[in-house]
Amino acid sequence: MPDQRYLEWHGSQWRVRVKVPQDLRHVFGKGKITVPLHTDSLAKANQLKWAEVAKIKASFEAARKGIPDGGPLMAEAAQLRLQKTINPTAHQSRLASRIDELGGDPEIIDFTEVASGISTPISHHLSAFTTHKAYRIKSAADLERVLGWLKVWLKRRGVPLYVEDIDRKLAGAFLEEFLLRGRSTKKVSSYLGFLREYWRWLKQRGHATENPWLDQDLPKAPRRTRELEPDKGKRAYTDDELAKLLYGTTSGYMPDLMRIAYLSGMRLEEICQLQIKDCTGGNFHVWQGKTANAIRDIPIHTDLKATIEKRSKGKAPEAHLFDELPDMPASRDTRSDPASKRFTRYRREVGVDERPNGKAKSNVDFHSFRRTFIRKARDAMEKANGAFNPWTLADVVGHDDEGVKDVLKLTMVDYPGAASRSAKRALVESVKLPEAPRK
Template sequence: MASSQQYLEWHGQQWRVVVFIPRNLQSILGRTRFKQPLGTADLRHANELKWPVVTRMKSAIAQARRAAASSNPREAEALHLRLHADDEGTQYWLHDRAQRIAATEGHEAAAAFYGLASGQATPLDHHASAFLTFKADYRLKTRGDFERVLRWLGDWLRTEHLPVTLEGVTRKTAGRFIEQALVVGRDRKKATAYLGFLREYWKWLKLRGHVEDSPWVGQELPAAPRPNRDAEPDRGKRAYTDDETARLVHGPVADLMHPPPSLYLSDLMHIAALSGMRLEEICQLRLADCADGNFQVHYGKTANATRTIPIHPDLAGLVARRSEGKSESAHLIDGLPDIPASRDSRSDPAAKAFTRYRRKIGVDERPNGKAKSNVDFHSFRRWFIRKAVEALEGGNPGFTPWTIADVVGHDDEGAKDILRLTMRHYPGQSGDAAKRALVEAVKLPTARSPRHQTDSPIENPKR
């Protein structure tokens, strides 16, 4: 928990803000720390006044960090000078420096240098850190996607010999970037998501007064080309078939994979197929969350993800085996590495290991050379829901469609607008008996004939 005196120092009978500068940036900023008096002796008032000052100081540090990291010497020089643009005499020196650059590199290079160094032009990512602070709900993966598309935009601007500044991104420029770079080599869904990040960034920049308008509003992706008549049909992401589920869960995991994946993949697949949980939800389970015959999911992808799921009878032995001799704080699925600072999900290594295993088994679907398969670990969740629906359609299973939504942690979709008060608000979530009836209605398919579970010879399997 942050101290009430964070960034504060008592000096001269009043509080002042103090922010220390990283050692490698001190020569750029010409000091070891920023200091600014707040003109008050009242600690509570000082805490109210300090945050805008701290934000401004950290912005200067971020700017210095960009100057230090720039691989372009001219850009690094301009960013360095920008930090001191308000110092006495600096503007006169900038004019002289720009004239010398014009004489050797041309007017455009000089104008770009002067605009950046004087503060009249703003680097493309100048406010990116502040934007991400505003978007505190962004997960690490989402933050990475935003930073990635902003970097792509910057690289494209440099390739086109355009200024890598906010002012340099006009409506015409934005349209060219979309057609020449954003949609190249990626599907429309992903390109749409990246375009959304740019819209959000410029929306925030306009809100804060950093730009007058957003060049991304109203921009659309080019129309998708009509499929060739000879193209394979592509229905998108789907559930596993019963045959694929059997091949995966009963497959020779130990023969195809090295530890540690070989020690947990089989259990992961069984839990997913018989609970409908997402991969990250399974990987976050601790033994304390597997008590009294239920899995307890505390948080997840959506608000509805917090839920209780009865443990399928066929999973009871698995849970008991993985719980033996361990504390309640231990993860049910062990063998996964600690989460590094570069990501916020525990399941990433398991997802990659499963993809390798799935391909070795020969369960894949990439119509027309599609980059990503239509089947993945999430297909177990789709399979679980399909089997529950099949049981429901079979008649009198002891649960309702609402129970399926409760067990898998989905919103009630259209039904919430029709019978929300009657079916959800008044009675609450589905009861334990209905949930258990649903879970037990799902049965794993038996192992298929001994064709070694794969359609093609396996070379060097434990790779």
């Protein structure tokens, strides 16, 4: 039988017919959406229908996800606007009818502009943008947060909450008066980056005519004075700090977590994502991570074998190595958050901290285990034992060889392939546990 899905014969030609989901019928004001295909050929109708079906279903998704600014009336306006591309005639009729119903409502101008597509609420396309960028939950939340601040700031100034009303002058004022207050330049730069990307996408899609966040420079760091403490930024642990951390507690999962981090060079999230089946054959198998290079095998250090055996015993292959951690809620896409917070509390309890000039974040953190592993491996490599080289280190920790990629990448990486198992093993084993502090 010929394929007639989403098709309906109407008069003397075919048209697309898609049912409106029950929960959206109050938005679209009907039970079905039809689009004429202007052909009496079933074969041609089958070729044309999919593009129209995709548009209609995209409008359903947008109606569900889009949470416009300005309360219920603006929400209704934004939802009415969705119908414009599907059925312009019905859109115009319903818009006119709704304007008559509103009568003298003071928000009638805003309603008309939004519903007609003249004005675009700031967050109207937020869901489509984050889906397009495949943002992780944290990144999407950061963008939503800074847009929320922007809307609050605009309201205080009496500025409409529309994309079209944000110009370069307003963008600069928002940076100076709000974003730069009480936040580090690095954090402000991150928020500014989200705004630039969102407006760049809006401009690409024809929803904005300019990107007011481009070329908005941030202030330079103040010049050093004699009174400032030296601050070299994030760093590896000293041997004393490492011993304090590794031998400062025997309770819970923290001792195992810290030792694995130090003796493998893995990132915290990589460790927390490990399942029992990822710790077999004498290797840790990292299957995803920060970059493509993060997918790798790391030899399990001799001093970790007993820990892995203990944590694997009696567990299913799909169980997590650190099964004490709670399941991820819908608001998070990283499993390591509870472990990160717990480690920060522990690190401060044992007195491992460095915040020169009262900076908000310490120069030492969980990632310092990874820095320490790399430093120890580099120091061993400098003894010229010939067992491994810088490319081995890059393979083990999942970095690209950025410093020499244009010089020796072909010779040292592309042609010979990844470092050998014996070289990786030699590198991992070169990192030794420190002696326990004397009591």
